[in-house]
Amino acid sequence: MVDHLANTEINSQRIATVENCFGASGQPLAVPGRVLLGEGILTKECRKKPKPRIFFLFNDILVYGSIVINKRKYNSQHIIPLEDVTLETLPDTLQMKNRWMIKTSKKSFVVSAASLTERKEWISHLEECIRHLLTKTGRQPSTEHAAPWIPDKATDICMRCTQTKFSTLTRRHHCRKCGFVVCGDCSKQKFLMPRLSPKPLRVCSLCYRQLMAEEKQEGGDQRQPEQIHSAKPRNSQKSSSFVN
Structure with a gap:
């Protein structure tokens, strides 16, 4: 990991740039110890059709959003704690290649990279961050995941x-x-x-x-029949860049 970057000015500036791109629609991202490791455009399999989304990988969270103006303006910010993430490599389809699934307890979805090399790079960095966090916190990998929506x-x-x-x-x-x-x-x-x-x-x-x-x-x-029922919780051109 690159923990030595946590309190540096360059890391603070990079995080501030991401915050500015999301503007008032996004949540603050700068917290002590957080490092921005990389960013890139991935294709997300959405309900209607696959769409490009900007992704930012931090050492503890994954942030993504819709692209309004690349590197200038994003919206619809989503923040995913990496402790809750499990990855699954998927086979290619006619519509999408270099695919994998990002699974969490609240939401699971499929993304694809521009090349096989880029997919390997994303998965490698994600898995390293997840291992580091789980070791640090003593938590076990998540086993309960939300089902992805079929397009x-x-x-x-x-x-x-x-x-x-x-x-x-x-x-x-x-x-x-x-x-x-x-x-x-x-x-x-x-x-x-x-x-x-x-x-x-x-x-x-x-x-x-x-x-x-x-x-x-x-x-x-x-329960009475009229009550709400409750489920109890169970225990090509490279478009991504990462910090080395």
Whole structure:
């Protein structure tokens, strides 16, 4: 790691530059001991279609956002604690190459790099930061991860009933438990999953039954029917640069 950079002026300036690029829409990023290790543009697999996103790797967090003007203005800032991150390398598809999944307890998503070398570099730096943090804190690697959302265009029919066809009038929905694309009839229920959100979230019919069964096994069958149900938490041109 590059802990020797933590209290240097150049590191402070680099972090301040990132904060300025996000402006008032972003959170402050400068904290004692934090080091900006690298940055780059990765393609994120979004619900509608893959989109370029700016990523900043710090020694304790991963920050990403939407690009308004590259190196000048970003928005929609997301901050992910690296202690909660697990990585999974994925095979190429026709649409995206050099892919891997960033998995956390709250959100999981797929990204791709411009080249195989760049993917290896990102994964190597991420894994090193995660190992360092877990060793430092004594925590175990995270085992509970949110399911990634399957892109809308991956299917034209509901992935649960396999009967309903999506159209302009028949909307696609996503189950927050499994990430499947489902129709309204197959996702009428909501379930409170505190690890993901303080509010009840839409789930598909199969996941709802599974969550209800798990809750009953844990004593949740004493609830009144009208109460909210709760899931208990379980224990090409190179576009990236990193500090050496």
